[in-house]
Amino acid sequence: MMHCTMDDLLALVAGEGSAWARQHAAACAACGAELEALYQRVAQLKALPARRSARDRWPAVRDGVGVSRVSPRRRRSPDSSCSDRSGRSRWTRPSSRV
Numbered sequence: 001m002m003h004c005t006m007d008d009l010l011a012l013v014a015g016e017g018s019a020w021a022r023q024h025a026a027a028c029a030a031c032g033a034e035l036e037a038l039y040q041r042v043a044q045l046k047a048l049p050a051r052r053s054a055r056d057r058w059p060a061v062r063d064g065v066g067v068s069r070v071s072p073r074r075r076r077s078p079d080s081s082c083s084d085r086s087g088r089s090r091w092t093r094p095s096s097r098v
């Protein structure tokens with residue numbers, strides 16, 4: 001017999017489960033117990049108080065890991081990125097089309 005996957009059970013907890021999964025969880029002791037445990041876990045998580053940092057902890061974290069500054073990325077030469085093979089800028093339009 002095929003049992004519900006964890007994805008099936010999580011979908012049921014979210015109210016989005018398939019009809020097959022819902023019927024199976026109601027008929028199968030193992031999947032029913034697993035589904036009930038998931039419902040209880042979700043309820044426990046929702047009951048947790050919201051925890052927020054009292055203030056910005058980034059300075060303390062930064063000092064703790066020893067990061068001083070993000071190194072700048074290397075830039076390519078402007079000659080290779082802005083000019084075509086003739087050496088003329090790609091962004092210059094021919095004057096005859098104005």
Ligand SMILES: [Zn+2]
Pocket residue numbers: 002003004024028029030031032
């Ligand atoms: Zn089952």
